[in-house]
Amino acid sequence: MKWPDLFEETYAAITINKARSGLTILGIVIGIASVIAMVAIGQGAQSSIEANIQSIGSNLILIMPGSQRGAGVQVSSGRGSAQTLKLADANALEKEISGIKAMAPEISRRYQATAKGKNTNTQVIGTVPAYLDVRNVKIYSGNFFTGQQQKSLSKVAVLGPTARDDLFGTDVDPAGQSIRINGIEFKIIGVTKAKGGTGFGSQDDMIFVPLETAQRFLAGEDYLTTISVQAQDQNSMTTIQQEIANLLLRRHNIANPQAADFNVLNQSDIVATASSVTSVFTILLSSIAGISLLVGGIGIMNMMLTTVTERTREIGLRKAIGGKRRDINRQFLAESVMLTFLGGIFGVILGWLLAWGVSKFVNIATQVSFVSVLLAFGVSAAIGIIFGYYPARRASKLNPIAALRYE
Amino acid sequence: MIECRSITKIYVNGDQETRVLGGVSFTIAEGEFVAVMGPSGSGKSTLMHILGALDYPTAGTYFLDGKDISKMSDDEQADIRKDKIGFVFQSFNLLPRATVVRNVALPLVYAEVPKKEREKAAKLALTQVGLDESRFYHLSNQLSGGQMQRVAIARALVNNPSLILADEPTGNLDTKTGEIVLKTFEQLNKEGHTIVLITHEAEVARHAQRIIHIKDGDIIKDEKVDRP
Ligand SMILES: Nc1ncnc2c1ncn2[C@@H]1O[C@H](COP(=O)(O)OP(=O)(O)OP(=O)(O)O)[C@@H](O)[C@H]1O
Ligand SMILES: [Mg+2]
Numbered sequence: 001m002k003w004p005d006l007f008e009e010t011y012a013a014i015t016i017n018k019a020r021s022g023l024t025i026l027g028i029v030i031g032i033a034s035v036i037a038m039v040a041i042g043q044g045a046q047s048s049i050e051a052n053i054q055s056i057g058s059n060l061i062l063i064m065p066g067s068q069r070g071a072g073v074q075v076s077s078g079r080g081s082a083q084t085l086k087l088a089d090a091n092a093l094e095k096e097i098s099g100i101k102a103m104a105p106e107i108s109r110r111y112q113a114t115a116k117g118k119n120t121n122t123q124v125i126g127t128v129p130a131y132l133d134v135r136n137v138k139i140y141s142g143n144f145f146t147g148q149q150q151k152s153l154s155k156v157a158v159l160g161p162t163a164r165d166d167l168f169g170t171d172v173d174p175a176g177q178s179i180r181i182n183g184i185e186f187k188i189i190g191v192t193k194a195k196g197g198t199g200f201g202s203q204d205d206m207i208f209v210p211l212e213t214a215q216r217f218l219a220g221e222d223y224l225t226t227i228s229v230q231a232q233d234q235n236s237m238t239t240i241q242q243e244i245a246n247l248l249l250r251r252h253n254i255a256n257p258q259a260a261d262f263n264v265l266n267q268s269d270i271v272a273t274a275s276s277v278t279s280v281f282t283i284l285l286s287s288i289a290g291i292s293l294l295v296g297g298i299g300i301m302n303m304m305l306t307t308v309t310e311r312t313r314e315i316g317l318r319k320a321i322g323g324k325r326r327d328i329n330r331q332f333l334a335e336s337v338m339l340t341f342l343g344g345i346f347g348v349i350l351g352w353l354l355a356w357g358v359s360k361f362v363n364i365a366t367q368v369s370f371v372s373v374l375l376a377f378g379v380s381a382a383i384g385i386i387f388g389y390y391p392a393r394r395a396s397k398l399n400p401i402a403a404l405r406y407e
Numbered sequence: 408m409i410e411c412r413s414i415t416k417i418y419v420n421g422d423q424e425t426r427v428l429g430g431v432s433f434t435i436a437e438g439e440f441v442a443v444m445g446p447s448g449s450g451k452s453t454l455m456h457i458l459g460a461l462d463y464p465t466a467g468t469y470f471l472d473g474k475d476i477s478k479m480s481d482d483e484q485a486d487i488r489k490d491k492i493g494f495v496f497q498s499f500n501l502l503p504r505a506t507v508v509r510n511v512a513l514p515l516v517y518a519e520v521p522k523k524e525r526e527k528a529a530k531l532a533l534t535q536v537g538l539d540e541s542r543f544y545h546l547s548n549q550l551s552g553g554q555m556q557r558v559a560i561a562r563a564l565v566n567n568p569s570l571i572l573a574d575e576p577t578g579n580l581d582t583k584t585g586e587i588v589l590k591t592f593e594q595l596n597k598e599g600h601t602i603v604l605i606t607h608e609a610e611v612a613r614h615a616q617r618i619i620h621i622k623d624g625d626i627i628k629d630e631k632v633d634r635p
Contacts, residue, residue: 001517005522009516012505016504317500320496321488321513321514322485322489324481324486400461
C-alpha cells in the first residue's frame with residue numbers, strides 16, 4: 001500500500017465515526033495542552049524570578065537582621081523585622097573590609113502615602129545615594145537625593161514609577177510637588193526608571209527617602225532592615241561574605257556562628273534557591289499534566305481495540321484481497337498516530353492559549369518554548385505508536401477466514 | 408493450473424473433531440470453467456478457501472501454477488491472492504461505508520496501482536457486470552442484494568486475476584439477473600480466466616464445462632458437461 005492511499009484510508013476511517021474520534025482526540029488535546037501550559041507557566045515563573053533577582057544589582061551581598069537563635073526555643077520574627085543591624089555596623093564594614101565596591105544601608109517599611117487626595121500603600125525605602133549603583137536603580141527624571149540631603153535630614157522623596165502612577169497618574173512629572181508619607185510632608189525631587197518585573201515583588205512600587213530622615217521621622221528607630229553590599233567582582237564574593245559574617249559576629253559579641261543574629265546572603269545563592277524551588281514546581285505541574293496525557297493515550301488504545309474488533313470482517317476482507325500483515329499493521333498504526341497527532345496540534349494551540357490567558361489575566365509571565373512544542377508533537381506521535389502498536393498487531397495477525405466469519 | 412493432492416481439512420473444537428474435507432484430489436487446467444456442486448455443509452466453501460490461498464489444509468498439498476501454496480507463509484499467500492486470484496464471497500463482504508467504486512478498486516490499492524487507473528479499472532469492471540452507472544458513487548450499504556452481488560463480482564475481476572473463485576454468486580439473484588451474471592462468467596472464461604464456481608443448484612452448474620460433485624467432504628462424481 002502506498003503512502004497517499006494509507007493516508008486516504010486513515011482519513012476515511014477516522015471520519016466515519018467523528019464523535020468517537022473527536023472524543024478520543026480530546027483526551028490527547030487535554031493532555032498535551034496541560035503539559036504545554038504547565039511547562040510554560042513553570043518556565044515563565046522561573047525566568048521572571050531569575051530576572052527579578054538579577055535586576056536588583058550585580059555581585060550583590062545582602063545582609064539582613066535575623067532573630068537571635070539562642071539555645072532552646074527558636075523564635076523567628078521574620079525577615080527584616082528584627083532590630084539587630086545598626087548604621088554603625090554598616091560603617092564598620094565599609095571601613096574594615098577591602099574589596100567592597102559600594103554599600104547601601106537601608107530601612108524599609110510599608111507606609112500609607114497620600115498626594116492630592118490619592119493614596120497608596122507602598123514600600124518606603126530610607127537609604128543613601130550609593131543605593132542607585134548597588135541596586136541598579138536608574139533615574140528617569142529629576143534627581144536622587146545627595147549625600148548632603150541625606151545627612152541634613154531633608155524631607156525629600158524619589159518615587160518609583162508605580163508609586164508615581166498611583167499617586168499622580170502616568171506621564172506626569174511630579175517633581176516639586178509634595179506628598180505625605182505617614183502624615184509627614186516630603187518634597188518630590190525625582191522619579192526612577194521602571195525595572196519591570198511583575199508578580200513576585202515589584203521593584204517599581206517604591207518611594208525612596210534619605211536614610212536618616214526615615215529613621216528619625218518615619219520609623220523612630222535607628223536600626224536597618226538591609227545592608228546591600230556590592231563586591232568588586234564575582235570571585236571575591238565568597239571571601240567578602242565570610243569576612244562580613246566574621247566582623248558582624250565580633251561586633252555583636254557572638255561566638256557561635258550558628259547563633260548569628262543576622263543573615264548574609266549571596267545573590268547567586270538566592271538565584272539558586274529560587275530556581276530549585278521553581279524547577280521542582282515545574283516538574284510537579286508537568287508530571288500531573290503528564291498523567292492526563294497517559295490517560296489520553298489509554299483512551300487511544302481503548303478506541304483502537306474497539307475499532308479492530310468492530311472491523312474484524314473488514315480486516316479479513318483486506319487480507320483476502322491481498323493485504324499483507326504489514327499493510328494491516330500500518331493502517332491501524334496510522335490511524336492511532338493520526339488521532340494523537342491531531343490531538344497534538346490542537347493541544348499545542350490550546351496549551352498556548354492557556355499560557356497566554358494565564359499571563360494576561362493572572363499576571364504570571366509564561367514562556368511557550370519551541371522545544372516544548374516539538375516535544376509535544378514527538379510525545380503525541382510516540383503515544384500513537386505505543387498505544388496503537390498492540391491493537392494494530394492484533395489486527396494484522398488475524399486469520400483471514402476466521403475474521404471473515406466473525407459476527 | 409490447479410493440482411490438489413488428497414487435501415484434508417479437519418476442524419478441532421476441544422476434543423471434537425470435524426472432518427470437513429476427507430482427502431480430495433483433482434486438477435483443473437488453465438482456462439477451464441468448473442462448477443463445484445454439493446449440498447449445504449458438504450465443504451464447498453472450505454475447499455474454495457483452500458484453493459484461494461486463504462486457508463491451510465490440515466493435510467495434503469495444493470499446487471497453483473506449479474507452486475506449493477500449502478507450504479507458503481501468510482504474506483507469500485497474500486501476494487498470490489493479490490496477483491492471481493479474484494474472490495466472490497458467499498456473503499459479499501463489501502465495505503459498508505465506502506462507495507461502490509472504492510469497494511471495487513480496493514484490491515488495486517494493495518497492488519499499488521495509481522489512483523486514476525484504479526478508478527478506471529473499477530468502472531470498467533462494474534460495466535462488465537452490468538451495474539448501472541448511476542450507482543457507482545452510492546455507498547455499498549445503499550444497494551440491493553443483487554447490486555451488491557454484482558459489485559462483489561466486479562471487485563473479483565478488477566485485478567484481472569487468472570483464477571476467479573465464486574461462492575454461490577447467484578444465490579441472491581432472481582433467475583433473470585442470475586442468467587446475466589452467469590453469462591458474465593462465461594464471457595470471462597472465454598477471455599481466458601479460469602473459473603471455479605460453487606453452487607448447490609444444478610441449473611447454475613450447467614453453465615460450466617465440468618462439474619465436480621462433493622458430498623460430506625469427498626468427491627463423488629467429476630463429469631464433463633455436454634454443450635447443446
Ligand atoms: N471453524 C470451524 N470450526 C468447526 N467447523 C467448521 C468451521 N468452519 C466450517 N465448519 C464446518 O465445515 C462444514 C463445511 O462448511 P462449508 O462452509 O465449507 O459448507 P458449504 O458446503 O459451503 O455449505 P453452504 O452451501 O451452506 O455454504 C460445515 O459443517 C461447518 O459446520
Ligand atoms: Mg458455503
